[in-house]
């Protein structure tokens with residue numbers, strides 16, 4: 001089986017970018033080990049602290065963030081980093097060519113129940129004219145991403161990665177500690193009969209979401225004339241992995257729960273990298289009104305509504321938001 005580095009070399013990926021991807025993955029391998037230790041490693045449970053999102057931090061959120069942060073700040077290719085667990089931009093090397101934004105531990109609510117969790121990351125070019133500590137470094141649209149990926153800590157540890165062309169899957173071989181290529185070209189089926197949304201929020205949804213989901217739930221007797229099934233992992237990394245593997249549509253729409261924060265998922269280190277992976281696998285990623293990759297973030301922790309997956313189904317869903 002082909003290893004990660006020769007696979008990326010065959011894509012003529014820039015050597016420095018390749019080395020940086022290796023740094024990110026070295027952190028993820030350590031996180032994978034800590035996750036697999038669970039209670040034995042004392043990594044379960046919460047801290048008493050809250051992050052800038054107002055969320056109580058899990059011990060593993062902090063451990064994963066610290067691991068990735070220290071490895072990336074030591075990599076001379078890095079100009080600056082941004083993380084879900086860091087209030088603001090963290091400067092690294094003034095002459096670093098790259099920026100890295102990441103969600104160190106996605107699906108935090110699954111940690112204590114041994115559920116699927118993961119690390120999501122994106123790599124952008126550093127803006128030469130700006131200093132390393134200028135938050136405007138990350139005000140770049142998703143079309144500027146040089147690489148995007150996630151590592152899923154599940155029964156096996158899997159890496160899903162794109163460096164601009166294909167979306168590929170690799171599996172961590174624990175015997176020699178390296179990622180081996182297990183799917184050379186991920187393709188999301190155009191159509192699907194599987195949707196993914198937190199139904200518990202339905203009374204807070206805006207009309208377009210209510211109408212769209214209601215039409216799915218009507219199944220064969222409704223306008224869709226076919227039955228739809230539902231899945232919800234409560235971890236975007238797990239839900240998107242299922243969508244990339246067998247198709248589907250994943251939604252985290254805006255709702256009325258908190259008018260100050262109508263959307264939940266973060267653009268820079270959740271929606272943007274996932275959108276690049278899905279689009280490069282032939283799927284579609286939208287807010288309902290525009291492609292997620294066309295948005296330029298105006299803040300490190302900006303939130304956006306998310307609809308992504310099988311392109312025919314996402315297109316159909318977007319009609320409900322544009323009409």
Ligand code: FBP
Nearest residue numbers: 105106107108109198234235236237
């Ligand atoms: P974090 O765990 O990184 O904060 O991510 C947010 C998230 O857990 C997503 O992974 C997931 O899709 C969503 O929140 C689950 O939300 P809910 O708790 O409303 O089901």
